[in-house]
Amino acid sequence: MPAFAEAIERRFGDGGPSGEGAADNEFIRRVLSRKTVRRYSDVIPSDGLLDLLVAAALSTSAKSDFQQASILRVTDATQRAAIGKLFPSMPWIGASPVFFVFLGDARRLQRIGELRGKPVRNGTLEGFFNASVDAALAMQTMILCAESAGLGVCPISVLRNEVDKVADILGLPALVFPVAGLCLGYPQSEGYVSLRLPREITTHRDRYDDSALAAAIDGYDRRRDAVHAIPREQQRSNAEFGEADFYGWSEDKARQAAKAEGAAFPPYLRSHGFSFD
Numbered sequence: 029m030p031a032f033a034e035a036i037e038r039r040f041g042d043g044g045p046s047g048e049g050a051a052d053n054e055f056i057r058r059v060l061s062r063k064t065v066r067r068y069s070d071v072i073p074s075d076g077l078l079d080l081l082v083a084a085a086l087s088t089s090a091k092s093d094f095q096q097a098s099i100l101r102v103t104d105a106t107q108r109a110a111i112g113k114l115f116p117s118m119p120w121i122g123a124s125p126v127f128f129v130f131l132g133d134a135r136r137l138q139r140i141g142e143l144r145g146k147p148v149r150n151g152t153l154e155g156f157f158n159a160s161v162d163a164a165l166a167m168q169t170m171i172l173c174a175e176s177a178g179l180g181v182c183p184i185s186v187l188r189n190e191v192d193k194v195a196d197i198l199g200l201p202a203l204v205f206p207v208a209g210l211c212l213g214y215p216q217s218e219g220y221v222s223l224r225l226p227r228e229i230t231t232h233r234d235r236y237d238d239s240a241l242a243a244a245i246d247g248y249d250r251r252r253d254a255v256h257a258i259p260r261e262q263q264r265s266n267a268e269f270g271e272a273d274f275y276g277w278s279e280d281k282a283r284q285a286a287k288a289e290g291a292a293f294p295p296y297l298r299s300h301g302f303s304f305d
Contacts, residue, residue, distance in 0.1 A: 031047065031050070031051075031052035031053075031057065032046060032047035032050065032052075032056065032057060032060060033046040033047065033048070035057055035060035035061045036060060038061070038221055039060055039061075039221060039223065039224055040223070040224055040225075040226060040227060041223060041251045041255075042226035042227055042228065042247075042248075042251075044226065044227045044228065045227070055176070058175065058176060059172060061221065062171075062172075062175055062221075063180070063218065063219030063220055063221050063222075064182055064219055064220060064222055065180025065181060065182055065213075065215045065217075065219040066120045066182050066211070066219075067120070067215070067216040067217045068120070068123070068124050068125055068180065068211075068213030068214060068215060068216050069125075069213065069214045069215070069216045070125070071125065071213070071214050072125045072126065072213070073125065073126060073179060073212070073213065073214070077177060078101070078126065080173075081170050081173050081174055081177070082099055082101075082170070084169060084170065084173040085097075085099060085166040085167065085169045085170035085173070086099070086166060087169070088165045088166050088168075088169040089165055090162050090165070091158040091161060091162060092158075094137055094158060094162070095136075095162065096132065096133050096134060096136065096137060096155075096158055096159035096162040096163075097130065097131065097132070097133060097159070097162040097163040097165070097166040098130075098131040098133040098136070098163075098204065099128055099129075099130055099131070099166065099170075100128065100129045100130075100131060100198060101126070101127070101128050101129075102127045102128070102129060102198070107197050107198070108122055108127060109122055110197050111127075111187075111194060111197055111209075114190045114193055114194070115184075115186055115190070118184070118186065120182055120211050121184055121209065121211060124182070124211035124212060124213050125212070125213035125214070126211070126212040126213055127209060127210070127211055127212070128167075128170070128209065128210045128212065129187065129194075129198065129206050129208075129209045129210075130163045130164070130166060130167040130206070130207050130208055130209070130210065131163055131200070131204050131205065131206055131207065132156065132159035132160045132162065132163045132204070132205050132206075132207050133159055133162075133163075133203070133204050134150040134151060134155045134156060134158075134159045134203040134204070134301070134302070135150075135201060135202065135203035135204045135301070137150045137155075138150040138151075138203060150203065151203060151301045151302040151303050151304075151305075152302075152303065152304065152305050153304040153305070155302075156297065156302055156304065159205075160207055163207040163208075164207055164208070167183065167207070167208060167210055170210065171183070171210070174212055178214065179212055179213060179214060179215075180212070180213060180214065180215035180219055181210055181211060181212050182210070182211040183208050183209070183210055183211075184208055184209035184210065184211060185207075185208045185209075186289075187206045187208060187209050188206060188207075188208075188289075188290045188292075188293045189289055189290055189291075189292065189293075190292070191205065191206065191290075191292050191293050191296045192292055192296055194206055195296070195300075200300075201300075202300040202301035203300065203301040203302070204300075205296070205297060205300070220256065223248075223251060223252045223255055223256075225244075225245075225248055226244045226247065226248055228240055228244055229241050229244045229245070245278050246278075248276075248277065248278075249274075249276025249277050249278050249279075250276070252276065252277050253274070253276050253277075258275050258276075258277075258280055260275070263275050263280075263283075264280060264283040264284060264287075265283050265286070265287070269283055269286075
């Protein structure tokens with residue numbers, strides 16, 4: 029069996045390429061096998077390890093070397109509790125040993141322009157996009173490095189749904205915004221491997237082609253239901269859409285996406301320095 033075949037099958041189950049012929053690589057196997065962790069032991073990672081993870085995160089690629097990511101560790105108990113209270117369905121936000129917030133930081137480049145007497149206006153769509161991507165890359169780099177050190181993580185994008193309150197708790201200035209939070213700690217339980225979409229619809233060669241989408245999604249729904257079915261009591265918006273006899277991933281995500289999230293985010297950004305010109 030190829031070195032990666034078991035991990036790829038567990039991740040995708042799509043009968044696709046298994047990495048045959050590629051030399052064994054421990055890091056790639058670890059990435060293929062990574063798990064979502066929401067329950068942590070009481071052991072707090074050392075400051076030395078956390079400082080190392082921050083350094084690694086900030087070593088990631090950055091658009092044009094602008095370096096528009098900032099990382100905020102929330103250690104104050106009152107702040108942690110206040111953020112956790114905003115999202116009662118996610119107790120791990122307040123309970124995880126460590127909580128970081130990854131920030132898109134368009135402010136720093138604009139301030140540098142002011143310091144150097146140059147007309148930098150970084151509240152554009154391009155400025156927002158670049159800062160968002162820089163922060164996301166930094167967070168993913170920390171995730172992979174943390175997991176390699178035996179830690180478990182859980183990204184928290186829901187912060188943007190309450191961006192006004194989160195920004196107030198954290199004292200964020202104009203042109204600085206949360207991209208996502210990150211819970212981090214030593215796992216109390218094993219966590220789980222999340223089955224991903226079949227690669228036949230997420231990877232393309234030479235041109236984009238989603239002609240096989242319907243059949244591929246149906247197969248994915250069935251495979252995922254067999255691994256971790258969504259309980260009937262967790263079906264979304266039954267009053268609006270009715271109770272489904274078979275409730276797969278695609279039905280769940282279609283219902284979730286039918287209710288727009290993050291409505292407060294665009295007006296927050298516009299009132300805090302972004303014009304999106």
